[in-house]
Amino acid sequence: MKFRYEVSGEDMSLAGKASGEVKRALGRLGVNPAAIKRTAVCMYEAEMNMAIHGGGGVAEAELSPDRIVVTMRDSGPGIPDLELAMQEGYSTAPEWIREMGFGAGMGLPNMKRNSDELRIDSAPGSGTTVTIMVRFDPNEGPGA
Amino acid sequence: MKVRDIVATLEGVLLTGEALLDVDIQAACGADLMSDVMAFVKENVVLLTGLVNPQSIRTADLMDIKVVVFVRGKVPPKDMVAEAERNGMAVVATKYSMFLACGRLYEAGIHGGGTREIR
Secondary structure, three states, rough: OOOEEEOOOHHHHHHHHHHHHHHHHHOOOOOHHHHHHHHHHHHHHHHHHHHHOOEEEEEEEEEOOOOOEEEEEEEEOOOOHHHHOEEEEEOOHHHHHHHOOOOOOHHHHHHHOOOOEEEEEEEOOOOOEEEEEEEOOHHHOOOO | EEHHHHHHHHHEEEEEEEHOOEEEEEEEEEOOOOHHHHHHHOOOOOEOOOOHHHHHHHHHOOOOEEHHHHHHHHOOOHHHHHHHOOOOOOOEEOOOOHHHHHHHHOOOOOOOOOOOOOO
């Protein structure tokens, strides 16, 4: 099962909506709640990054029996130094993003902590694709 | 501590969430940085924040946080309250600062909140 959402790079008041919708959809499908929360955190951070830095893009979430794979694709400027970007506390976000409660350099570390696999494909000028995988035990759904 | 006691302790105004007044809350998180909320919150908490924008409601929703308190006399706009209502959350506004609001809740018996090792 696959979900697809457009993420705006212009209207920040919409940022985070796609993650909320995925969370609710996975909940309705009876997916393990801990896996839903981990997926939601990763996707929300990635969605904020995409809205702040990437100029918006496309978010896709695919549910399989034992995993959720979220792919976030933007056509923004790319990440010049990925190792630096992964450091907790490192941020290039402008001040007005901090006023929104983000931009503290916790996004990528949060994604890493909450995912089972995190892949970032990025190069200056060619956009960024973030792939997040969260595994779960299919026998541990709320109805199991 | 029940949500109604949180509202009373903070001399707060409940903006939405009548149905949650008897829900029991054992822990609290005071933060203006939403990434910190996502990094540290593990329990069923009340979120205290001075961040009045939709991200505070969305972050709380993602973390299954049912009660959000806006400190320092801040009142969220109607569309934010409506979003919280749609998500089945309670929203409270208090005149107290973050420090005083957290202190009052701690004194009133909410001691949970978690720690993280210094690295």
